Amino acid sequence: MxxxxxxxxxxxxxxxxxxxxxxxxxxxxxxxxxxxxxxxxxxxxxxxxxxxxxxxxxxxxxxxxxxxxxxxxxxxxxxxxxxxxxxxxxxxxxxxxxxxxxxxxxxxxxxxxxxxxxxxxxxxxxxxxxxxxLGNYQPEQGIRCLVSSWRRPARSAIPVRAKITGGYVNNALALDEARSAGFDDAILLDDRGRVAEASTANVFVVRDGRVVTPPADGDRLPGITRDTVLTLAADLGVPTAEAELDGTDLLRADEVFLTGTGCGVSPVIGIAGRPVGDGRPGPVSTVLRDTYDETVRGRRPGTRGWLTTFALEEALR
CATH class of the missing domain: 3.30.470.10 (Aminotransferase class 4, branched-chain amino acid transferase, N-terminal domain)
Structure with a gap:
């Protein structure tokens, strides 16, 4: 048959x-x-x-x-x-x-x-x-990042605020460098030595209970997930700020996490061979990761019209 x-x-x-x-x-x-x-x-x-x-x-x-x-x-x-x-x-x-x-x-x-x-x-x-x-592909225990030797192009050279296909060779080179060295992802600096973003995600640090991320008007893509997390943090009463960060800020942080459409909220537990905090996902990263997951899955009230739903029954029949 x-x-x-x-x-x-x-x-x-x-x-x-x-x-x-x-x-x-x-x-x-x-x-x-x-x-x-x-x-x-x-x-x-x-x-x-x-x-x-x-x-x-x-x-x-x-x-x-x-x-x-x-x-x-x-x-x-x-x-x-x-x-x-x-x-x-x-x-x-x-x-x-x-x-x-x-x-x-x-x-x-x-x-x-x-x-x-x-x-x-x-x-x-x-x-x-x-x-x-595509389900969740980041490990629950967190990821380890390399600070890449490749620099993020300046917005005066290529419009980094748009997802232009040709510009992503920079991201690919940085990620290849990181994974070849045994890391999960790369964090890129800009031409001034300030934190720009990860290979396909924005970067956040937590210090003394405050969440900080580089300003949206720099040499980086101001991510939609980044904006979502800033909004959710405010809802939870977590203080937030936008400020320039350098490599030392990453190493001194209590917590570091990445945000992106693919990775969601992804805690970073190690940078350049050094542990972040105690080497485990921190409390702020964890609550934001869980809150984000509940939001995208419609399990949290007040999602601000962020969800566009489509029924699948007809196709499945």
């Missing part, structure tokens, strides 16, 4: 829902050659109701569209239309688990009459979105 093969993963690709395994791009794709694209990482969590709740979808899509405008990319859809695409993509894939969404808008091909070379005008645009199952 044979069973009907389960359909493969579905992607949204250049205006249509397609089989993700067979979607193709021309080898001449400009975004591949020059890194002229912008992307987002978006999480959706399975609720106790059986729905998928996408966290701060509007904010992620607004940032995607802002980055696309910066690179003269016409996404071809409004934020409302992209929300509908995301919902349909989740329903078509029918993944009854926590998932990760990766939209990427990019330069595609030279338009007739455009001279070859690096450019943003005279090039067609495209949008693709893929979805995959």
């Amino acid at each position: 044979t069973s009907t093969p389960r359909p493969g993963p579905v992607a949204y690709h250049r205006g249509a829902f397609v089989d993700a395994a067979t979607a193709q791009l021309p080898l001449s794709t400009q975004g591949l050659h020059y890194g002229t694209g912008v992307f987002e990482g978006i999480r959706a969590h399975l609720l106790d109701t059986g729905e998928l709740a996408v966290f701060r979808l509007d904010d992620h899509l607004e940032r995607l569209l802002a980055g696309a405008r910066l690179l003269r990319i016409d996404v071809g859809a409004t934020r409302h239309e992209l929300t509908e695409v995301v919902g349909e993509l989740l329903r078509r894939n029918g993944l009854a688990t926590d998932v990760y969404l990766r939209p990427v808008a990019y330069k595609l091909g030279l338009l007739p009459g455009t001279r070859p070379g690096v450019g943003l005008s005279g090039v067609s645009d495209a949008l693709s979105i893929v979805v995959s199952a």
